[in-house]
Amino acid sequence: xxxxxxxxxGTLAITATLTGILLVVAALLIARLISPKSYSxxxxxxxxxGIPTRGESMMQFKAGYxxxxxxFLIFDVETVFLYPWATVAxxxxxxxxLCIGIFMVILVLGLAYAWKKGALKWK
Amino acid sequence: xFNFGTWTSAINEALLSVMPEWTAVLxxxxxxxxxxxxxxxxLALFYILYERKLCAWFxxxxxxxxxxxxxxxxxxxxxxxxxxxxxxxxxxxxxxLFKLAPYLVIxxxxxxxxxxxxxxxxxxxxxxxxxxxxLAVSSVGVLGILLAGWSSNNKYxxxxxxxxxxxxxxxxxxxxxxxxxxxxxAGTMNINELVLEQNNGWFIFRGHIPxxxxxxxYVIAATAxxxxxxxxxxxxxxxxxxxxxxxxSGIHFGFFYLxxxxxxxxxxxxxxLMFLGGWMPLHIPGWDGFNAVMNWIPSIVxxxxxxxxxxxxxIWFKWTFPRVRIDQMLAFEWKYLMPIALxxxxxxxxxxxxxxxx
Numbered sequence: 001x002x003x004x005x006x007x008x009x010g011t012l013a014i015t016a017t018l019t020g021i022l023l024v025v026a027a028l029l030i031a032r033l034i035s036p037k038s039y040s041x042x043x044x045x046x047x048x049x050g051i052p053t054r055g056e057s058m059m060q061f062k063a064g065y066x067x068x069x070x071x072f073l074i075f076d077v078e079t080v081f082l083y084p085w086a087t088v089a090x091x092x093x094x095x096x097x098l099c100i101g102i103f104m105v106i107l108v109l110g111l112a113y114a115w116k117k118g119a120l121k122w123k
Numbered sequence: 124x125f126n127f128g129t130w131t132s133a134i135n136e137a138l139l140s141v142m143p144e145w146t147a148v149l150x151x152x153x154x155x156x157x158x159x160x161x162x163x164x165x166l167a168l169f170y171i172l173y174e175r176k177l178c179a180w181f182x183x184x185x186x187x188x189x190x191x192x193x194x195x196x197x198x199x200x201x202x203x204x205x206x207x208x209x210x211x212x213x214x215x216x217x218x219x220l221f222k223l224a225p226y227l228v229i230x231x232x233x234x235x236x237x238x239x240x241x242x243x244x245x246x247x248x249x250x251x252x253x254x255x256x257x258l259a260v261s262s263v264g265v266l267g268i269l270l271a272g273w274s275s276n277n278k279y280x281x282x283x284x285x286x287x288x289x290x291x292x293x294x295x296x297x298x299x300x301x302x303x304x305x306x307x308x309a310g311t312m313n314i315n316e317l318v319l320e321q322n323n324g325w326f327i328f329r330g331h332i333p334x335x336x337x338x339x340x341y342v343i344a345a346t347a348x349x350x351x352x353x354x355x356x357x358x359x360x361x362x363x364x365x366x367x368x369x370x371x372s373g374i375h376f377g378f379f380y381l382x383x384x385x386x387x388x389x390x391x392x393x394x395x396l397m398f399l400g401g402w403m404p405l406h407i408p409g410w411d412g413f414n415a416v417m418n419w420i421p422s423i424v425x426x427x428x429x430x431x432x433x434x435x436x437x438i439w440f441k442w443t444f445p446r447v448r449i450d451q452m453l454a455f456e457w458k459y460l461m462p463i464a465l466x467x468x469x470x471x472x473x474x475x476x477x478x479x480x481x
Contacts, residue, residue, distance in 0.1 A: 007148055007151060007152065009248055009249060009250050011148070011152065012152070012155065012237070012247055012248045013234065013237075013248050013250075013256075015152045015155055015156050015237075016156075016159060016233055016234045016236075016237035016247065016248060017230055017233070017234055018156065019156040019159050019160055019233055019237075020226070020229050020230030020231075020232070020233035020234065021226060021230055022156070022160070023160055023163065023229055023233065024225055024226050024229050024230075024378060027206070027374050027377070027378070028210075028374060028375075030206055030374075031206050031207075031208075031210060031373055031374040032210065034206060034207050035206070035207050035208060035209050035210060035373055035374075036207075036209050037209060038209065043211055044211065044212065044213050044214040045213070045214060046213060046214075046215070046275070046276050046277040046370060047277065047279075047364065047369055047370065048277060048278060048279060048364075053277070053278070057215070057275075057276045057277055057278050057281060058217075058273065058276065058281070059281075061281065061285060062285070065285050065288065065289045068289050068292070068293060068453060068457075069288070069289070069292060071457070072292040072293060072295075072296065075296050075461070076292075076295070076296060076299070079296060079299045079300060079303065082303055082468075083255055083303065083306070083312070086303050086306040086307045086310075086312075087306060087310060087311060087312055088310070089307045089310070089472055089475060089476075090307070090308070090309075090310035090475050091310065093476055094476045094477075096472065096476065097472055097473065097476045100469075100472060101469075104465065104468075104469060107465065108462075108465060111457075111461070111462065111465075115457075115458070120453070120454065120457045120458060121450075121454075122449065122450030122453055122454070
């Protein structure tokens with residue numbers, strides 16, 4: 001239930017999503033109506049420094065980014081685990097510290113291992 | 124404080140008295156949609172002018188001055204200009220993904236905007252996992268940027284998108300940890316309860332040392348998350364033309380532009396919600412006269428004022444710090460910001476467990 005009216009939050013989230021889509025659709029429609037159209041071969045080429053592009057652009061890419069994505073995946077899932085703990089930490093008192101302490105040690109050890117292995121170095 | 128909920132519930136009852144429930148809900152949803160759309164556009168227009176003027180003043184220029192008084196109508200002229208530009212369809216792009224990308228970027232920012240608490244009773248989506256939902260939706264925007272770069276069939280856009288992706292996912296961790304620090308302190312994720320909790324003083328004052336560290340981490344991470352200088356590598360104009368949206372023209376480009384400014388407002392809004400009390404006026408326990416005076420200022424003014432202030436700070440960063448390199452940026456996040464955020468989280472947990480807070 002939400003604050004404004006007696007509408008469920010799911011309905012409101014869907015309303016907001018539809019609003020976003022509507023904004024894009026409406027603006028695109030207006031732009032299509034009033035914008036000029038012309039065609040030329042040169043205009044439809046990708047813009048790279050002014051010379052014709054060479055080779056395929058959707059290609060295999062530097063692995064450095066991939067390693068950071070993997071690291072992110074590990075740590076993001078671990079932060080997701082922290083959220084339920086965070087909401088009850090205040091009521092649990094000292095016991096919560098003990099519980100999360102062990103989890104945190106593993107988390108920090110993981111980061112230290114990745115650091116040591118050189119995963120955080122940009123190559 | 125005046126509760127806007129009295130107005131909305133009056134409207135709701137008036138509607139329910141003349142029509143069945145489903146039509147009332149439908150009308151209310153349409154009205155909410157229109158209001159969100161209006162807020163979105165007005166904010167985006169305001170922010171474009173805000174940033175251009177601030178940039179100019181930081182550089183001892185005047186900024187836009189020709190269109191309207193003090194250049195106030197400049198943004199309307201720009202918006203019209205962007206609408207009448209041709210939408211160029213390119214050779215070799217992935218059509219579907221190319222057109223899908225603006226939808227993802229815009230929709231994620233609209234949904235996040237709908238989650239913000241604008242005033243007392245002026246909040247649309249109020250999940251009990253509120254702030255978590257906002258973080259989840261914010262990651263959809265990254266997808267849009269990655270798709271835009273990938274589908275454009277251009278090497279520069281690909282590099283820009285990859286940089287943007289690496290940057291946004293990395294800094295999302297510190298952002299999440301800084302927010303977690305405050306959740307540990309507040310004990311709730313519901314946005315409305317978070318604001319009400321700050322009735323006896325904002326979290327940044329009540330949580331003192333860990334909360335201030337979390338605030339600093341949050342503002343740095345938020346700057347990176349919105350791809351703004353000094354972290355504007357994804358569109359470093361002397362390296363990558365315009366980054367991931369190089370190939371977008373006309374209003375297609377406008378969508379990325381709009382979403383960028385709205386994201387700036389949204390991260391500032393979340394900062395003001397988590398650290399500076401959202402719409403809650405500045406209250407000091409015991410000073411009843413002072414609190415009463417502060418209550419006279421409407422809640423919406425408090426929220427908007429705080430958000431604009433934090434946006435001002437983030438825009439200020441851009442003109443103060445030089446752009447960092449990609450390796451420096453990732454090293455800064457993974458070797459400094461995130462370990463500090465983790466330690467800070469534990470520090471806050473200790474403070475909460477031992478009751479060392481106000």
